Amino acid sequence: xxxxxxxxxxxxxxxxxxxxxxxxxxxxxxxxxxxxxxxxxxxxxxxxxxxxxxxxxxxxxxxxxxxxxxxxxxxxxxxxxxxxxxxxxxxxxxxxxxxxxxxxxxxxxxxxxxxxxxxxxxxxxxxxxxxxxxxxxxxxxxxxxx
Numbered sequence: 001x002x003x004x005x006x007x008x009x010x011x012x013x014x015x016x017x018x019x020x021x022x023x024x025x026x027x028x029x030x031x032x033x034x035x036x037x038x039x040x041x042x043x044x045x046x047x048x049x050x051x052x053x054x055x056x057x058x059x060x061x062x063x064x065x066x067x068x069x070x071x072x073x074x075x076x077x078x079x080x081x082x083x084x085x086x087x088x089x090x091x092x093x094x095x096x097x098x099x100x101x102x103x104x105x106x107x108x109x110x111x112x113x114x115x116x117x118x119x120x121x122x123x124x125x126x127x128x129x130x131x132x133x134x135x136x137x138x139x140x141x142x143x144x145x146x
Contacts, residue, residue: 009033038075038090041125045093046071048121056115057101062108065100093125 008030010022024030073093080088
């Protein structure tokens with residue numbers, strides 16, 4: 001559940017009572033007190049790939065010494081703000097994987113490429129997935145019972 005607090009500041013309550021604070025940078029009118037939606041999406045891609053890789057490498061009995069994923073992307077903000085036509089989302093997302101294992105580079109590369117296709121978050125954003133928004137509007141002030 002995402003709750004708007006003020007300005008661009010939101011509080012997201014996720015599973016296991018974890019909280020994510022969202023905001024925009026000061027230069028874009030936010031307070032810079034939380035992560036941006038764009039960074040959350042990039043982080044979700046990276047975390048999902050890391051978890052998928054670790055699961056697959058472990059199943060293949062490959063020991064991982066270190067794994068680091070650098071995830072970046074460019075958002076078409078000019079389209080997002082209606083300045084020019086186009087798609088307002090990411091124009092591309094790039095992932096660079098740095099990994100150290102006890103297996104050969106070829107073996108690891110082949111396995112990671114295979115595992116990429118099984119990562120749910122990258123799969124979700126690489127294909128058309130409908131986002132269905134249902135709006136419930138309330139004109140009366142919210143009442144809170146004690």
